[in-house]
Amino acid sequence: MQGSNSDGGISVKVYFKELTIVTRRSCELINITDEVKKAVSESGIKNGIVLVFSKHTTTGVFINEAEKGLERDIPFYLKKLVVEEDNFFHHHFFYKDGRMAVNAWAHIRSVLVGLHAIVPLKDGNVLLGGRENIYLAEFDGPKERHVVVQIMGE
Numbered sequence: 001m002q003g004s005n006s007d008g009g010i011s012v013k014v015y016f017k018e019l020t021i022v023t024r025r026s027c028e029l030i031n032i033t034d035e036v037k038k039a040v041s042e043s044g045i046k047n048g049i050v051l052v053f054s055k056h057t058t059t060g061v062f063i064n065e066a067e068k069g070l071e072r073d074i075p076f077y078l079k080k081l082v083v084e085e086d087n088f089f090h091h092h093f094f095y096k097d098g099r100m101a102v103n104a105w106a107h108i109r110s111v112l113v114g115l116h117a118i119v120p121l122k123d124g125n126v127l128l129g130g131r132e133n134i135y136l137a138e139f140d141g142p143k144e145r146h147v148v149v150q151i152m153g154e
Contacts, residue, residue, distance in 0.1 A: 015043035015151040023141035027075045027109075031066055032147065033133040036119075037126055039149040046124045048153015053116040055148060058106035058140035060113030066133040075137075082108045106140035113137050121153055 017039040021030060036052055054061050064070060088104030117134055120127040128134070136147055 010154055013045050017149045019147040021136055021145045023138040023143055026141050028138045029071050030136045031133050032136050036134050036149055040126055040151055043151040045151045045153045048121045050119045050121050051150045052134055053148045055146045058110055059145055060110050060137035061115055061117050062113050062135055063117050063132050065131040078109050103140045109139040
């Protein structure tokens with residue numbers, strides 16, 4: 001999709017890609033940086049922004065250092081902060097679809113982490129810091145998850 005402003009200025013392109021990620025554990029972090037960079041390369045867009053957005057309210061998307069200790073610490077402390085053994089209001093039966101809701105902790109962890117990250121794009125490069133990486137955080141797995149990567153720019 002392309003557009004331009006009324007005075008014939010810059011033409012903006014928008015590229016859309018949906019990633020499918022199968023998680024393996026109830027709570028885990030998955031580094032999706034390479035998949036995001038691949039989408040940027042496919043887009044042909046050189047300057048703009050990259051939006052990474054999860055389509056699930058029991059996941060998160062965030063940027064942090066790709067370090068094995070942190071990849072263990074973050075889920076560990078989120079589990080300590082929002083414990084699963086609590087009396088949540090969300091735990092009830094949904095008559096509309098016949099399912100039980102017993103995952104309030106996953107929704108709350110998602111709110112704390114957030115569902116998206118936005119990163120600048122310059123000269124075809126995703127402008128992450130030297131140690132920064134983009135993660136999908138799973139809080140209610142294992143499941144098949146869908147993450148939108150939308151690149152906008154020129």
